[in-house]
Amino acid sequence: MERKQISDGVYLTVLPAEQFHRCRISINFIWPATREWATAEALMPLLMERCCADCPDMTLLSKKLARLYGASLSVDGVVNSGSRVLTVAVGGIKDEFALNGEQLSSEYATLALATAFRPYFVNGVFDPEAVEIEKEQLRELIAGEVNEKRGYCIRQARRKFFGDSAAGVERYGYAQEVNGLSSEQVTKAFFRMLCTARIEVMVLGADAAAVEQSVKQALVGLERKPDALPQAFARPAQSEQSFEEPMDTAQGKLCLLFTSGQPQSPEQLSAARVAVALLGGTATSRLFVNVREKRSLCYYCAASYASMMGMLCIDSGVEHQNASAAKKAILEELDALKNGPITEKELNDTKRSLKNQLAAVTDTLQGMENWYFGEILRASLLSPQQVMEQVDAVTKEDVQNVLRTFTLSVSYTLTKGENAHV
Incomplete structure (x- = not known):
């Protein structure tokens, strides 16, 4: 580049x-x-x-x-x-x-x-x-x-x-x-x-x-005075706000948003990538295996992360009557990752999946552009190969330290419930 x-x-x-x-x-x-x-x-x-x-x-x-x-x-x-x-x-x-x-x-x-x-x-x-x-x-x-x-x-x-x-x-x-x-x-x-x-x-x-x-x-001839761009920021930690919106659909939806209280530093980003993938970013993740496959509480359950805003998002498709149970199970899995054991196998499986995704960045022009544009906005300018090396170095302790920074801020449910409120 x-x-x-x-x-x-x-x-x-x-x-x-x-x-x-x-x-x-x-x-x-x-x-x-x-x-x-x-x-x-x-x-x-x-x-x-x-x-x-x-x-x-x-x-x-x-x-x-x-x-x-x-x-x-x-x-x-x-x-x-x-x-x-x-x-x-x-x-x-x-x-x-x-x-x-x-x-x-x-x-x-x-x-x-x-x-x-x-x-x-x-x-x-x-x-x-x-x-x-x-x-x-x-x-x-x-x-x-x-x-x-x-x-x-x-x-x-x-x-x-x-x-x-x-x-x-x-x-x-x-x-x-x-x-x-x-x-x-x-x-x-x-x-x-x-x-x-x-x-x-x-x-x-x-x-x-x-x-x-x-x-x-x-x-030429254009008088420009570029504005400074907003600094990375994160919502401060506070008590959970819970919302329900009535919607007559066959499948309910649940979204949980967590804040780290501050944006992750570039040094923490690879650990955050591994942590979020281990939680809900792959077919071997805790949320997929335990909440979806073993407990059958949802149709899908995925985690994603907005690093510049310190925001973790977990969203799920659920039966309306299972929304509360699915939320409880999701929070239990997050707590277990924060404080419980992480096996070498699941950590290594997650890293392999992440590295496969990173290797695929250069498979398309759009993928390459999206990657480096994101790096430019973060002022990081790392290549996918450099991030792969960082991913390899992430430890179980790094994963848990990142996840412990997150607290639940907002939960939002689309539900048939008569008492739903926004």
Whole structure:
């Protein structure tokens, strides 16, 4: 991996991708998430993906991508640890596979940068007609989140967990604000992003020099003052808050969120990876073997970890009448791992599974990009191979020390219970 700063708040990361026939260029804008701008910022990716100044309608953009041997363009936005992230990505075949010697890397970079920096405007603002169309799409995204019950339960728990903090800002904004959005508001949000965001350009398999030159040209004349990004933080430990939401479904959902009270340091991260995998991240984990297989208290039970927020998530699909028993069993397994014996076999099995997952990171361009982008945000910049070595060195005591930092903060259940409350 090669990484350098090319302007104030603008960085270029080049990842080797010799094993692939395709390449990928992504432009990632990162800036502090705020409640005030959330809904306008949520609408931006939908508008930017439609067209740009160089291809001012969807038909022209589709033809452009087809001429580039079926290249792909995507624009997506998320909220990550208190930051809003908007990603413009273009992918396609590498230059050497072009039939007529076209410089595809330059074409990809030009298209990505036009999408990122020069959207299609009408009289200086986003096209009002397009804004109205995409507002309807945004309303559908917000309303449709309840359709996937597992993700909905986790999001509801996170809303209680993060409250009014920046990490709790909604990815898709707020339904009550969508109707009132204007082209002018979304345009202001766009230029605010251009001027204040940190920009991370990632190049995988494309001509890095061509991309760098294109980025520098796109920045000419742009007055930027990048904001500092939020520091890693964790919710302080406190008494559990328990919530139930009535939902007439065949299967109930349970989500438990724990806090470590402080973000894990980079030195603790590999131990946390092993600990969470041992708890509920593999087919040999305690939760899978004991809660699901032996006790038949759930359909699935999995653990995941957000290192920058010090948050452990355990979520499960359960029969409605088994929700309390499943929660009790999950907490018992966590306590047993914190304070009881851990066999060499289960520790080694967990490490092997983790290392297999790490080895698979380089199997896809998207996997490589996701890994190193996460490392950039953590200011860690470790390769999967380096993390494998750290995983090998994790001891039983390391696992227990990490798990002992977690306390239950929020439990959220989707249930048929008549006395459910939120």
